[in-house]
Amino acid sequence: xxxxxxxxxxxxxxxxxxxxxxxxxxxxxxxxxxxxxxxxxxxxxxxxxxxxxxxxxxxxxxxxxxxxxxxxxxxxxxxxxxxxxxxxxx
Amino acid sequence: xxxxxxxxxxxxxxxxxxxxxxxxxxxxxxxxxxxxxxxxxxxxxxxxxxxxxxxxxxxxxxxxxxxxxxxxxxxxxxxxxxxxxxxxxxxxxxxxxxxxxxxxxxxxxxxxxxxxxxxxxxxxxxxxxxxxxxxxxxxxxxxxxxxxxxxxxxxxxxxxxxxxxxxxxxxxxxxxxxxxxxxxxxxxxxxxxxxxxxxxxxxxxxxxxxxxxxxxxxxxxxxxxxxxxxxxxx
Numbered sequence: 001x002x003x004x005x006x007x008x009x010x011x012x013x014x015x016x017x018x019x020x021x022x023x024x025x026x027x028x029x030x031x032x033x034x035x036x037x038x039x040x041x042x043x044x045x046x047x048x049x050x051x052x053x054x055x056x057x058x059x060x061x062x063x064x065x066x067x068x069x070x071x072x073x074x075x076x077x078x079x080x081x082x083x084x085x086x087x088x089x090x
Numbered sequence: 091x092x093x094x095x096x097x098x099x100x101x102x103x104x105x106x107x108x109x110x111x112x113x114x115x116x117x118x119x120x121x122x123x124x125x126x127x128x129x130x131x132x133x134x135x136x137x138x139x140x141x142x143x144x145x146x147x148x149x150x151x152x153x154x155x156x157x158x159x160x161x162x163x164x165x166x167x168x169x170x171x172x173x174x175x176x177x178x179x180x181x182x183x184x185x186x187x188x189x190x191x192x193x194x195x196x197x198x199x200x201x202x203x204x205x206x207x208x209x210x211x212x213x214x215x216x217x218x219x220x221x222x223x224x225x226x227x228x229x230x231x232x233x234x235x236x237x238x239x240x241x242x243x244x245x246x247x248x249x250x251x252x253x254x255x256x257x258x259x260x261x262x263x264x265x266x267x268x269x270x271x272x273x274x275x276x277x278x279x280x281x282x283x284x285x286x287x288x289x290x291x292x293x294x295x296x297x298x299x300x301x302x303x304x305x306x307x308x309x310x311x312x313x314x315x316x317x318x319x320x321x322x323x324x
Contacts, residue, residue, distance in 0.1 A: 009134045013106070014106055015109060016104075072105060073105070073109070073145070074145065075138075075141035075142055075144065075146070076105045076141070078141050079137040079140070080134070080137075083134040083138075087133070
């Protein structure tokens with residue numbers, strides 16, 4: 001899956017996450033997570049793993065994924081990342 | 091045996107709604123990809139609903155998905171993406187014999203691709219047009235997957251230019267015809283939702299009216315309506 005442009009999915013609302021994806025000129029998949037400090041400390045690595053695995057399973061390459069979390073669960077991260085990647089590959 | 095007294099309709103693009111809905115214990119939980127989702131979020135909602143069904147504990151409720159109609163251009167993709175997570179049924183807006191026949195073909199193909207047994211996902215047609223109402227008996231016999239139908243008065247009112255009231259006198263004929271046709275076919279019949287989610291007395295009266303017309307259950311747009319519906323439809 002080639003990332004052709006910047007695209008977003010999700011929302012900055014409670015229990016959701018706003019995912020922004022864009023081409024990564026440095027190559028590879030890079031994840032940036034923005035969330036509450038306590039979430040970052042306790043679950044940050046797990047959330048980043050979910051995002052990275054979702055991107056890999058979608059076949060995405062050379063993409064920068066920024067996730068602004070508002071208390072989303074794993075399934076929401078997966079859905080929003082898939083949607084943003086699909087929109088960016090159109 | 092599963093009960094079919096209530097169906098709670100939740101917009102498919104709201105994680106909060108998808109997570110909170112099971113606590114109201116509706117008999118059917120309708121994850122909505124159609125009316126409740128804006129045009130620009132159709133793709134995103136479809137993926138969210140797919141992931142939610144696989145992730146959430148919806149153990150005590152029958153999960154069904156209201157897809158977009160085929161004529162909207164989104165319906166076929168909804169079936170393709172959601173079928174692998176095997177909802178109990180798809181709710182089909184603007185139910186018509188022709189559309190249900192086309193959906194039957196698409197769904198059979200999707201079930202095959204997903205490794206599911208043919209016929210494992212049901213269909214619940216929504217009757218929200220005059221044509222569908224007048225075709226009720228052939229509509230309900232279109233597919234063996236149909237075990238329930240849903241009367242949506244708001245769609246019908248829009249088509250006919252009817253102003254809706256809480257008493258519902260303006261939809262008496264349509265309700266009666268729908269409920270009787272479902273009885274004849276031996277199917278569950280879900281009445282249209284009661285729009286004022288803060289008027290519990292009005293909801294109770296409306297439930298009584300629907301039950302006395304022959305309905306077996308009722309739709310809800312707010313989880314707080316479920317207890318009242320279960321009080322009347324037992």
